Amino acid sequence: MAAATDERNFKVIGTRPIRHDGVDKVTGRARYGADYAFPDMLHGKMLRSPYAHARIKSIKVDKALALPGVKAVVTSADFPELPDKMEAAGEAPVNLAHLSENLMARDKVLYDGHAIAAVAATSPHIAEEAVKLIEVEYEVLPPAMTVEDAMKPGAPIINPKLRNKEEGDKPTNVAAHIQFKRGAVEAGFKEADFIVEREFRTAMVHQGYLEPHNAVAIYNADGKSTIYTSTQGSFAVRALASAVAGVPETSLKVVPAEIGGGFGGKLTIYLDPIALVLSKKTGHPVKMVMSRADVLRATGPTSGSTIRCKMGCTRDGKLTAAEIWMAYEAGAYPGSPVGAGAMTIIAPYNIPNMIIDAYDVVVNRPKTAAYRAPGATNAAMASETIIDELAEKCGIDPIEFRLKNAVKEGDPQTAGPPYKRIGFIETLEAIKNSPHYKSKLEGPNRGRGVASGFWFNVGMNSSAVVNLNADATASLVIGSVDVGGTRAAQAMVAAEVLGIKAEDVRPSVADTDTIGYTDMTGGSRTAVTTGAAVFMAAEDAVRQLKERAAKRWEVKPEEVAYQDGVLSCGDKRMTIKEMAAQFARTGGPISGRASINLRSVGPSFATVCVDVEVDTDTGKVKILRATCAQDVGKALHPSYVEGQMQGGTAQGIGWALNEEYVYDDRGNLRNFGLLDYRMPTCLDLPQIETIIVEVPAPGHPIGSRGVGEVNIVPPPAAVANAIARATGVRMTELPMSPPRLLKALLKKRGSADTQVAAAGR
Amino acid sequence: MSKKVVVETTINGEATEFLCEPRQSLLEVLRDELELTGSKEGCLTGDCGACTVIINGRPTCSCLVLGVEAQGKKIDTIEGLARPEGLHVLQRKFLEHAALQCGICTPGFLMSAKALLDRNPSPTEAEIRYALAGNLCRCTGYDKIVRAVIDAANTLSGARAA
Numbered sequence: 017m018a019a020a021t022d023e024r025n026f027k028v029i030g031t032r033p034i035r036h037d038g039v040d041k042v043t044g045r046a047r048y049g050a051d052y053a054f055p056d057m058l059h060g061k062m063l064r065s066p067y068a069h070a071r072i073k074s075i076k077v078d079k080a081l082a083l084p085g086v087k088a089v090v091t092s093a094d095f096p097e098l099p100d101k102m103e104a105a106g107e108a109p110v111n112l113a114h115l116s117e118n119l120m121a122r123d124k125v126l127y128d129g130h131a132i133a134a135v136a137a138t139s140p141h142i143a144e145e146a147v148k149l150i151e152v153e154y155e156v157l158p159p160a161m162t163v164e165d166a167m168k169p170g171a172p173i174i175n176p177k178l179r180n181k182e183e184g185d186k187p188t189n190v191a192a193h194i195q196f197k198r199g200a201v202e203a204g205f206k207e208a209d210f211i212v213e214r215e216f217r218t219a220m221v222h223q224g225y226l227e228p229h230n231a232v233a234i235y236n237a238d239g240k241s242t243i244y245t246s247t248q249g250s251f252a253v254r255a256l257a258s259a260v261a262g263v264p265e266t267s268l269k270v271v272p273a274e275i276g277g278g279f280g281g282k283l284t285i286y287l288d289p290i291a292l293v294l295s296k297k298t299g300h301p302v303k304m305v306m307s308r309a310d311v312l313r314a315t316g317p318t319s320g321s322t323i324r325c326k327m328g329c330t331r332d333g334k335l336t337a338a339e340i341w342m343a344y345e346a347g348a349y350p351g352s353p354v355g356a357g358a359m360t361i362i363a364p365y366n367i368p369n370m371i372i373d374a375y376d377v378v379v380n381r382p383k384t385a386a387y388r389a390p391g392a393t394n395a396a397m398a399s400e401t402i403i404d405e406l407a408e409k410c411g412i413d414p415i416e417f418r419l420k421n422a423v424k425e426g427d428p429q430t431a432g433p434p435y436k437r438i439g440f441i442e443t444l445e446a447i448k449n450s451p452h453y454k455s456k457l458e459g460p461n462r463g464r465g466v467a468s469g470f471w472f473n474v475g476m477n478s479s480a481v482v483n484l485n486a487d488a489t490a491s492l493v494i495g496s497v498d499v500g501g502t503r504a505a506q507a508m509v510a511a512e513v514l515g516i517k518a519e520d521v522r523p524s525v526a527d528t529d530t531i532g533y534t535d536m537t538g539g540s541r542t543a544v545t546t547g548a549a550v551f552m553a554a555e556d557a558v559r560q561l562k563e564r565a566a567k568r569w570e571v572k573p574e575e576v577a578y579q580d581g582v583l584s585c586g587d588k589r590m591t592i593k594e595m596a597a598q599f600a601r602t603g604g605p606i607s608g609r610a611s612i613n614l615r616s617v618g619p620s621f622a623t624v625c626v627d628v629e630v631d632t633d634t635g636k637v638k639i640l641r642a643t644c645a646q647d648v649g650k651a652l653h654p655s656y657v658e659g660q661m662q663g664g665t666a667q668g669i670g671w672a673l674n675e676e677y678v679y680d681d682r683g684n685l686r687n688f689g690l691l692d693y694r695m696p697t698c699l700d701l702p703q704i705e706t707i708i709v710e711v712p713a714p715g716h717p718i719g720s721r722g723v724g725e726v727n728i729v730p731p732p733a734a735v736a737n738a739i740a741r742a743t744g745v746r747m748t749e750l751p752m753s754p755p756r757l758l759k760a761l762l763k764k765r766g767s768a769d770t771q772v773a774a775a776g777r
Numbered sequence: 778m779s780k781k782v783v784v785e786t787t788i789n790g791e792a793t794e795f796l797c798e799p800r801q802s803l804l805e806v807l808r809d810e811l812e813l814t815g816s817k818e819g820c821l822t823g824d825c826g827a828c829t830v831i832i833n834g835r836p837t838c839s840c841l842v843l844g845v846e847a848q849g850k851k852i853d854t855i856e857g858l859a860r861p862e863g864l865h866v867l868q869r870k871f872l873e874h875a876a877l878q879c880g881i882c883t884p885g886f887l888m889s890a891k892a893l894l895d896r897n898p899s900p901t902e903a904e905i906r907y908a909l910a911g912n913l914c915r916c917t918g919y920d921k922i923v924r925a926v927i928d929a930a931n932t933l934s935g936a937r938a939a
Contacts, residue, residue: 044815276881666918
């Protein structure tokens with residue numbers, strides 16, 4: 017269902033062809049990173065810290081090296097020390113010292129699971145045995161596990177070199193303080209008839225991709241090396257892995273394998289340079305595959321957070337002011353997405369007076385990595401539940417309340433610049449008019465909640481090559497890893513421009529030596545930016561076709577028209593098939609190419625509606641119905657757009673109800689398996705309805721917006737709002753798991769029950 | 778390390794003999810010894826279902842079975858699901874319904890769904906969700922997977938009725 021349509025008459029875009037890599041993936045033939053094997057290959061395994069915070073006093077590896085089958089052991093001594101400052105490396109500035117130390121601890125271990133040493137052996141079992149023979153002497157230090165612990169005066173200092181601008185030369189765990197301000201906050205609250213203020217806590221959660229990290233590295237005697245790996249960005253792996261391993265960046269070729277999910281977690285690296293150094297040391301290919309426990313303990317989840325949010329509105333539902341304090345767990349090294357959290361928390365609304373203070377705080381947990389709209393989901397849990405409460409106080413329908421305050425084109429974003437054409441209002445209207453929202457929800461302990469979300473999306477760099485074959489089919493070469501069907505979407509873009517069928521374009525994801533620089537599959541940029549590059553590469557091929565026809569017809573190229581695979585000029589006509597067949601006689605192969613830097617992309621909004629039923633005896637929440645409306649600009653392949661919306665909604669529901677990192681008081685992760693880190697199964701979810709809203713993004717050749725991320729932002733708040741409407745209890749902590757919700761329900765029942773209990777005593 | 782053991786089994790209808798260490802899981806044997814890498818490792822603890830194969834008609838996490846336990850058993854893996862004449866109806870329906878995104882869980886889902894349809898050709902949606910609850914998918918939210926299995930079941934029962 018499309019709520020708004022583009023007038024342009026697309027022939028391929030918007031249809032639903034079978035994805036090009038589909039047969040490989042339903043037959044088990046698709047090669048993911050762990051499926052690669054080479055002759056003489058060794059297997060690498062990692063020793064990881066059992067402590068959340070400790071000084072490494074010594075590491076003895078001789079017993080491990082003596083085990084038959086063991087070929088090498090590496091520690092931080094085998095890796096170059098890198099500068100402790102932000103440096104350009106690949107797509108974004110990175111502190112290479114932090115990156116390197118996160119992959120192989122130097123003086124201290126900073127979290128349970130921090131890598132200390134790695135072994136290469138002839139079998140993975142021997143490597144595992146050898147890891148157990150490495151002897152490490154630790155001086156155990158007290159950990160700081162939460163932002164509150166880490167910000168307290170006298171807190172254990174995690175990184176002794178860390179400083180921030182406000183505290184001068186004082187060691188600290190606060191890596192950064194970011195502030196956004198607008199208007200006069202105090203005056204704004206004076207205008208308010210209703211004010212709600214609450215403190216929220218959200219748990220650290222993991223992306224939960226089903227495929228553990230992996231890498232196979234081959235270091236050749238000529239100094240050239242190759243890494244096969246499941247990554248969201250092959251060029252990022254090239255830049256980061258070469259820096260950490262200490263080899264020249266372009267001596268390394270990175271071959272992106274098929275990838276079993278990433279959601280942001282496979283934008284950075286963990287194993288790649290370790291496998292490379294082991295390969296260099298042994299002269300063998302070295303394969304490393306993480307266990308699930310290692311994935312949960314030692315790769316980057318997203319931040320847990322504490323957010324204090326105060327908002328006010330007039331009796332008729334106009335927001336007047338917001339005051340927000342937010343602190344995010346960065347993990348062991350700086351770099352939480354708190355900045356994005358701050359810039360998204362009230363982004364959907366016009367609030368004339370606001371102040372947001374945001375803190376990036378290091379704690380003794382794994383270094384966080386990106387996770388689908390990083391930082392925005394935590395933030396929306398706070399702001400979107402307060403909005404709901406304000407709407408309730410005003411006696412206004414929550415969608416109407418949002419409509420009264422919704423941003424539109426020309427309104428300022430949190431960081432200042434005005435929005436271009438956006439579709440937030442359209443997503444609200446789509447939910448308002450949906451069969452779901454119009455249906456009646458009856459029955460005890462049932463409630464309906466809505467919430468909205470905003471995400472920026474990014475543009476960045478992409479390259480594409482379109483080679484025309486003699487039979488007028490085309491091969492398409494791109495550098496964007498395909499995590500969820502983007503190859504099919506790109507092929508459709510090429511087919512649209514070339515006027516051929518989607519099936520007649522054969523797309524390939526190429527390695528770093530085969531395609532021009534292409535940034536990661538992330539920031540919801542692949543369909544949009546790589547799509548634009550493919551569009552331009554196909555246009556380049558069409559331009560060449562027109563030139564050939566112009567030469568033959570002795571006219572100017574601009575006099576030649578091209579539509580639906582037919583070249584024409586006056587009454588002269590020639591099909592792409594006829595022209596392609598003659599390429600060798602008309603000037604050589606036709607190959608279109610484009611390399612682009614897309615600076616401005618259209619941001620995305622989503623609104624989600626959920627119905628819940630609360631079991632008031634156990635605190636368990638059942639999701640009865642869920643609908644996601646999202647502005648996607650223009651859907652390339654609607655089935656895969658719906659898939660993104662459904663998947664993001666499902667992840668948001670998992671975040672809302674079950675998922676959390678549970679650490680004990682010594683800082684050890686207690687739920688490092690998928691039984692205890694409980695992601696939703698298909699029994700936990702209903703069918704997820706989708707409403708594709710299409711408000712074309714200005715400046716994009718097709719009008720597409722990123723579709724991957726914003727859908728995860730609203731669900732936790734939507735579920736909390738539904739619980740509030742079902743039970744009268746306002747939840748302020750994620751996840752809203754049965755014990756937590758039951759506690760809140762009992763507390764609400766409390767006053768009456770306490771009296772009964774007291775009487776009985 | 779103990780000595781390798783000879784194991785005689787039937788894999789995808791072919792009599793298959795392999796050598797394995799007693800500590801190797803069936804998943805490891807399939808992937809590393811027999812080069813059948815279609816079965817995936819997601820957790821090695823039986824929680825995700827990505828390694829699901831069918832052993833004597835029952836869907837089973839191959840990471841929880843030792844290679845030596847395959848002795849005398851009939852094992853079906855994702856590699857045997859399609860026939861030379863074409864894809865299995867479940868594979869076709871997964872493609873038509875866009876029931877996969879990254880695809881890493883897909884082989885496991887297909888094998889669990891096949892085991893379900895083999896024993897219950899007309900399952901309800903609730904029965905499908907119950908049968909697939911041992912398979913995790915992080916990408917799709919399951920919606921399109923469940924619809925694909927419903928459609929496959931309907932197609933199969935339509936073919937039987939005709």
